[in-house]
Each structure stands twice: as structure tokens, then as C-alpha cells.
Amino acid sequence: MSKLLLLGSGELGKEICISAKRLGCTVVACDSYPDAPAMQVADSNYVFDMLDSDKLKHVITVTNPDYIVPEIEAIRTEELLAQELLGKVVVPNAKAVNLTMNRDKIRDHASSLGLKTAKYNYATTELELEKAVGGIGFPCIVKPVMSSSGKGQSMIHDEKEIQNAWITAVKGMRGDRQKVIVEQFIEFDYEITLLTIRQHNGPTLFCQSIGHVQQGGDYRWSWQPAHIVPKTGAHPIEQEARRVAKIITDDLGGAGLFGVEFFVLNGEVIFSELSPRPHDTGMVTLYTQAQNEFDLHVRALLGLPIPSIKLIRPGASHVILAEHDADDFKISGLNEALAEPDVDVRIFGKHQARPNRRMGVILAPNVDKAKQAARKIKIKPSI
Template sequence: MYLATLMLLGSGELGREFAIAAKRLGCRVIACDRYDDAPAMQVADAREVFSMLDGTALRAAVEKHKPDYVVPEIEAIDTAMLAMLEGEGWHVVPSAKAVQLTMNRDGIRDFAAQELGLTTSRYIFAETREEAIAAGVGLPAVVKPVMSSSGKGQSVARTEAELATAFDYAVANMRGDRPRVIVEAFIDFDYEITLLTVATKDGILFCPPIGHRQEGGDYRTSWQPAPMDPAVLKSAQDQAAKVVGALGGHGLFGVEFFVAGDQAIFSELSPRPHDTGMVTLIGQNPNEFELHLRAILGLPIPAITQHGPSASAVILADRESSDFAFTGVAAALEDGADIRLFAKPVTLRNRRMGVALALGESIDQAIERAEQAAAKIDIQYLA
């Protein structure tokens, strides 16, 4: 009856688009998250509500639904339980090793820098304010929780006093139960990219690079293809292939790089579709969610093509509310832009509630159209 049963661990907007892609190919989707009515749950066949950090609940859900593939979408997961389940024969995407290393910044950074020799910034890990201040990577420095999502808890410190404050901010906004941060030397980069890298049964594929602009560690606008020197792009591709190949498994990885001059400097990696890759929903075929699904299932992947310069711009909430409505959708769609509203049940300050997507004759025009469309969407708070 079903092509495959997929269990999503985390059911946000990325999980929602993945679930839609999976349903189009006749898969059964079980959406799991810590709160009910999460975006992917609204399009799934079944749902389970529990903390992904609760290993007992995680095992119970897997044994209940017997998925062919367990597909992590968030960072805060009991990775030890995932490894145990994989050892018993359950298929974790892309692999338990990849999830364990990449869900924590300390794991993937040490793996990339120390074991694989990729180009990274100088960094140390700190579990106390004193260790953060004594980091020795120089100032300014970027301080991040080792476990977080969408840039939460990230800040730049320019003095020792700010290092202490940044440590507190990182710990307060971390996911999981480890009060540990990464302190890394600030890189005066020219721009940053996400290189969507697809590990398939037939080898590794790359999507055109995605440029993005961040505020507070979270992306605000992304565009594709990001203009790059071919030699720098080749360096990024070589590094991405090296780390993805070493992690093993099949699926799409979002590999982030800083670009400074002629250097591509490895930053982070996510073993799943990437938020900046929402732009592929309008500008690329297959999009990142379809690529992830096909790679997981071992299905053929056609040549990755572009419809033209494309961009995405986020739609953010500015306060907490469970009683709200969207206005301005018709106006946002007037000039050929597209809109994805995620249907999250609650708004939070700076929470991503949707994204505007646009094509253009140039990257600049696509960005302008996406940002203008996003600005036309207004969140009306009713209580």
C-alpha cells in the first residue's frame, strides 16, 4: 500500500515540506514533535507528541509504528538511543554516527578540523564563564551553544566582559542539557554560503550554492545561485564531499561555509534539508526536500536544474501569541512571488512563521521581490 514508512523526529516547516514530498510518492509519514499540531503533523498520516530527548518515548514510538526510516529534523534528540536503535536494525537517516556528530557543534567541529583536516576558524569549547574568557581565540569572538537551532543563543563578544555575557546567553538559549558553548575566532568573511550536498547510492551531488544573510545567527534572506569564484566553489565542494562521505549514509546535508578571499572555511553541517534551502522550492528542480527523499529511498535523481535567479525572505513574529491571523497574503502574491505559511499554532518573538519566495532576472531583483512580498504579510495579534 505504501512505498515506505518514514518517521520524522521534529515536525517544523522543514519536516512539513519533506512530508509533502513523501506523500506525493505514496509514503506513510509519522510526524513527531514536542508539541501538538506542529506543521508536519498537519499533513502526516499519524503523529506522536513527546520530547525527542526522551529516549524511552522515542523507542516506544519507533516500536509502535515500525518505520522503514527514522528521519531526524531537529538537533535536540537522544542520539544515544538512535545509535542503540540503529544497532538493533532500525534505519536512521543518514546514520546514527552522522546524527550524533552533527547535532552537537563540538562533535562536528572536532571531526571536521581534527580528523578530516578541513579549514575552520580557531575555536575552543567552554563549560564555564571562566573557560570562555580564557579561550585565547582572540577578540572579537563568536559564542554559540554546542546544541541549538536556527542560530539561537549565538552572539559576538568584543570584550572579556561581553564573553561572560555571551556565555550566559548561549547557555540560556541552548537545546538539550549540556551547558557547553563553542568560542570561535570571528572571521572577517566576504560572504557565507550553504552548499546542499546529496549523498546518494551512486555518489555525491551538489546543488548550486546558496548565499544567505543572517541576523542574530538566524537567516533572514537566501538566494541561489550565489556568485562564486569557480576555484573557491571547488574547494567548498571538495570539503563537503570529504565530510559527508566520512559521515556515511544517504540523504541531503546542508554544509555551511564562510568565504574570505580565496578561502572556503567550513562552519557547520546539518544532516537534513536546510532552512536557507527553502529557496529551492521556487528556483530548483528537484528541490532540497525531494532530493533528501529520493536519496534516502535510493531512487533515481534527475539532473539538478535551476529556473533562474531565486530568493527567499522570512516572515517573522515579534511577540508570543496563540491567537493571531495573517493579512496581506493577496498583496504579497501580486507580483509573482510565492508564499509558504507554516501554520505554527503559536507565535514567539523572532519565530519564523513563513517565507516568501521569488524569481528574478537577477539575484538582486529576486531578493528585492522576496523581501517586498514578505513585508506585505502582517501578523495580526488578536489577544
């Protein structure tokens, strides 16, 4: 029986844990706060700051896992590099985790491989940000090099907005790197995520691409398939996305699922970001695929066979967001949402609500039905 040490216990970690438990694994879930979603289904848990190298090393030592499975960005990745040298298995590997936990490292790496990206620059002070913005031009996007769920991200339209963008980025940073990336704003036609699976003993596999919409830098809804695949073969956008995804994931190496994000503009595929783990937009696969993204990640890291990836039906997902700060809240509208045919609801089990925090997800046959169901569910402070 394999033991997984899950570093990060949010909604994605919860589904990884469920998939692993179904295959007989023992799961130890870790996060910085108690009773996080994955902890509710894991065998045991630890609460600590994963940016603290000594504490991370201690937990790895006392748990002695077969696999270390990162699920969030705020991890002292240098310790994972050290642990890998000592023989520990990091998923997909420590190099991939270290590069992708930092937007600057993965963007530079993608550029070094010749992948097309938006123009970008970096800044570590407000003065440097002014210079970086001048080199990119307006409008542009400012993001911390380490953050999640759109935190710290803003769009700058003129010089007056630079100071606020810097303040927003600093407040939204995760970890201890005070650095931002400034990106050219691309008026893309749409965005896609390509779930890419590297195996220990087998070819690289791909799920059908997932279309998604972000607001405030964070995913709001997604759908799969993103493209109608012609009977004559793969969609040309799909083919190019697969080519690019294979280049960068082959270079990173290891085994597991990668979420590779692209902008699509006038039929051209532009690399955006990459996560070496299941992707939030991929929650739609809980509805659409015979093996969802979490099942595929666990199979790949364990070296189990993946004979094929089957889309069993089209579908969509839509997040359920909190609107208020609340330690004690009620969720209403479940009856109304679930009364709709072919609609499912997943509540994540987070015990604290705050504005725009993801508290659950709707799974439905299409985007319209997912949106309608999401509107029916409300998360309100208890009175």
C-alpha cells in the same frame, strides 16, 4: 509502501513529509508540541520529548518505521545509535546524526579531516568561558554546542560582555549539555550553503550553491545561485566547496541530503557547519529547482534515481518573522505580497507567535523582490 518516522515537525519537516507523501510513503510526525507544521500533513503523529530515551525507544517500537528521519537537533542520538545496531535505518545514518547534532563533535571531526575552520575552543562554565575567550581573542562568537535558529548565540567584543554571553548561551541551549563553543569571528565576504546529496547507488551530487545572510545567528534571506557560473566550467569557489563537502560527507556516510555551510574570505573556502538533512537556507529551492531539496532528500534516502539536479530559474527566499508573543494572531498583507508577479508565499502553520519566530517564507525571483514582499506581511496579535 515505506513508512517514515519524522523526528521533528517544523517547516522543514513539513516539506519532507509532502515530498514523501507524493512518492506514496506513510509518514509519522513527532515533536514536543501538538499540531506542529508537519503533523498537519502527516498520516499520524506523536507528541513527546525526543530527548527522553525511553519515550523515543517506545515510539520507534510501536511505529516500526522503515526509515527514521531526524529533522531537529534535540533528539537523544545515543538511542538512534542503539536502534541502528538493532537493524533500524537512520537517515543518513546514526553516526552522522550524532556528530552533527553537537557543534563540538562536528567541528572536531572536521578538523580531524584537515578541513580549514575558524579557530575555536569550548567552555562548560563561565570561568572556562573567560579562559576560552582569552585564547581566541576579540571579537568572537559564543554559541551553545546544541541549539537552533541562532538561539543562545552572541558576539563578544570585550571582557564586560562575557557574563551576558554565558547567560544567553545557557538560556538558548537545547538538550541537556551545558557547553558552549567559542569561535574566532571571521569578517567573511559572504556565506554559502552547498546542498550535497549522497546516494545509495550513485555519485555524490550537488545543487548550485546558495548565498545567505544571517542576523542574530539565524538565516534571514538566501539566493540561488550564489555565483555566476562561467561558460568555461564551474566557479572556482564552487569547485573548492564541492571538494570539501565531499570529503566530510563521504566520511560521515549514509544516503540523504546534507547542508554544508561555508564562509568565503578572499577567495578561500572555510568550513562552518553541517546539517545531515534539508537546510533552512535551501527553502529557496522550492522556487529554483525542478526537484527541491526535500524531494532530493526523500529520493536519496529511499534509494530512488536522481538523474540530474536542474536549476530551472534563479530565485531568492526571505523569512517572515513574528514580532510579538501571541497565541491568537492575524496574518495581514498576503493580498499585497501575492499581487507581485512571480512571488509566492508559504505560511508554515505554527499556532504560536513569538518575537523572531519564523512563521513563513517568501519565494521570489531575486532578493529585492523577496524583501519587498516580506515587508508587506505582518503578524499581529488578534484584538
